[in-house]
Amino acid sequence: xxxxPTSSIVDAACEARVGAAAFNVxxxxxxxALVSAAERTDIPLxxxxxxxxxxxxxxxxxxxxxxxxxxxxxxARIAVHLDHITDADLVHQGIGAGVGSVMVDASAxxxxxxxxxxxxxxxxxxxxxxxxEAELGKVGGKDGVHAPGVRxxxxxxxxxxxxxxxxxxxxxxxxxxSMHERxxxxxxxxxxxxxxxxxxxxxxxxxxxxxxxELRRAIAAGMTKINISTHLVSVFTHSIRExxxxxxxLVDSRKYIKPAREAVADEAARLLDVLGTPAAVPGQLAAQAxxxx
Numbered sequence: 001x002x003x004x005p006t007s008s009i010v011d012a013a014c015e016a017r018v019g020a021a022a023f024n025v026x027x028x029x030x031x032x033a034l035v036s037a038a039e040r041t042d043i044p045l046x047x048x049x050x051x052x053x054x055x056x057x058x059x060x061x062x063x064x065x066x067x068x069x070x071x072x073x074x075x076a077r078i079a080v081h082l083d084h085i086t087d088a089d090l091v092h093q094g095i096g097a098g099v100g101s102v103m104v105d106a107s108a109x110x111x112x113x114x115x116x117x118x119x120x121x122x123x124x125x126x127x128x129x130x131x132x133e134a135e136l137g138k139v140g141g142k143d144g145v146h147a148p149g150v151r152x153x154x155x156x157x158x159x160x161x162x163x164x165x166x167x168x169x170x171x172x173x174x175x176x177x178s179m180h181e182r183x184x185x186x187x188x189x190x191x192x193x194x195x196x197x198x199x200x201x202x203x204x205x206x207x208x209x210x211x212x213x214e215l216r217r218a219i220a221a222g223m224t225k226i227n228i229s230t231h232l233v234s235v236f237t238h239s240i241r242e243x244x245x246x247x248x249x250l251v252d253s254r255k256y257i258k259p260a261r262e263a264v265a266d267e268a269a270r271l272l273d274v275l276g277t278p279a280a281v282p283g284q285l286a287a288q289a290x291x292x293x
Contacts, residue, residue, distance in 0.1 A: 003071055006079040006101035007131045009044040010168060010201050010225055019219045019275030020201075022046035023268055024083060024229035026053060030236065031067045033261045037268035038076035043276035045268075047071060048083040048227065049099075051090060060093045068098050081133075083227070091121055101131035103170070103203075111136075111160075118164040126165065133203055133225070135170035136160045151190060154197040161200055168225060170203040173218075184209040188221040195222025203227065208234075212274050219275070226275050232264050239263040 013020035025031045025047050038045040047067055049060075057063045064080070071078040082094045082102040091102050102125060106117040114136070122132045136157050152171040161169055171194050174186040184206070194202055201224040207215060208231035215226060243256035250256060 001072070001075055001077065003068070003098070003100060004044060004077045004079050005131065006046055006081050007167065009046055009077065009079055010131075012044070013224050013276070014201055016278060017219070018278055019215065019226040020044070020046060020224055021272050021275045022048050022081065022083075022203075022225055022227045023232060023271075024048045024050055024053070024227070025063065025067050026229075026233060026236075027057075027063070028066055029257055029261045030232065030264055031063075031070050033236075033264035034232075034268050035070050035074045035076060035078065036265040037272055038078055039074055040265070040269045041272045041276070042076065043272040044077040044079070045272065046079045046081050046101075046225070048081045048103075048229075049094075050083040050229075051085050051087065051105075054090060060090055061097060064094060064097050064099060088121055091125070095125065095128055095130055099130075101133065103133040103135075104166075105135065107135045111156075115160060115163045118160075118166065122165050131167045132165075133168040133170060134160075134164060134166045135172075135203075135205070151187065152194060154190075154193050157194060158197050161198055166200065168201045168203050169198060170205050170227075173204070173223075184211075184214065186210060186214055186218050188217055191218055191221040191223050201225060208232075215274060228271060232268060232271075235267045236260045236264050 010020045023034050023045060031047060034045060034047055049064055049067060053063060054060045068080055071080055079101065080099050082091065082099050084105045085091050085102055086105050094102060104118050104121045106114040109117060118134045125132045136152055150172040152173065157169060157171060173190050174184055191202065202222060203225040204218060204223050205227050207226045207228045239260035240256050243259055244250060
């Protein structure tokens with residue numbers, strides 16, 4: 001199936017009041033697992049390639065082309081997205097390779113510099129029909145904008161969206177990157193206020209640390225795009241540890257990577273059902289959330 005635009009997945013999720021799942025690719029095996037999960041559930045999926053992933057592989061093109069090829073060969077509705085890109089050259093390379101959306105990350109910069117850098121890249125991307133996500137940053141803390149105590153101010157976020165022209169905004173509402181336990185509690189009142197204030201979809205980064213029910217409540221309050229990486233990486237690693245622990249003489253990597261790939265596919269499919277089916281959103285909570293601003 002041809003690539004699906006990220007915008008169509010996010011817009012459809014907004015209309016249906018479900019989550020648009022965005023899961024990160026680490027290497028070919030995780031990309032294969034995620035595509036398998038999307039095919040199994042028939043729920044759209046955004047495959048994300050981060051700048052950290054690109055740095056790990058040494059360059060953008062091999063992992064990006066492999067991910068695009070998997071998406072295009074799949075029967076599932078899949079988009080490919082560049083995640084947390086701070087280097088404009090990588091944006092240019094990715095769009096040239098066929099990626100249809102990008103998260104421009106200038107959040108470590110002071111507000112005015114963030115606005116300038118984001119607006120320039122957004123205009124360049126829009127000229128090429130590319131969907132742009134960004135985040136409103138606050139300097140400080142290991143996780144910057146997504147340190148647990150940081151919160152996005154709705155009026156500042158509205159000004160940022162208007163000044164930059166971005167299509168979606170990642171907001172700080174209580175999640176944090178790289179959490180290994182799913183214990184985060186989100187500020188649902190703030191999510192609802194941001195949803196009512198902003199004219200663009202909301203994106204939740206750091207969703208690996210958020211339990212299923214809390215993700216459902218966040219979606220009901222107005223969150224749309226849900227990014228998950230660390231949790232699925234942990235599933236992959238745990239499976240490999242189990243396989244090697246059970247057989248210390250095992251040397252054929254295919255014999256421990258294959259079950260790890262299958263474990264990620266199983267968990268990704270489960271998460272797709274949590275995020276992407278209307279029944280996952282409690283009706284009472286959904287009724288409380290206002291329409292997009």
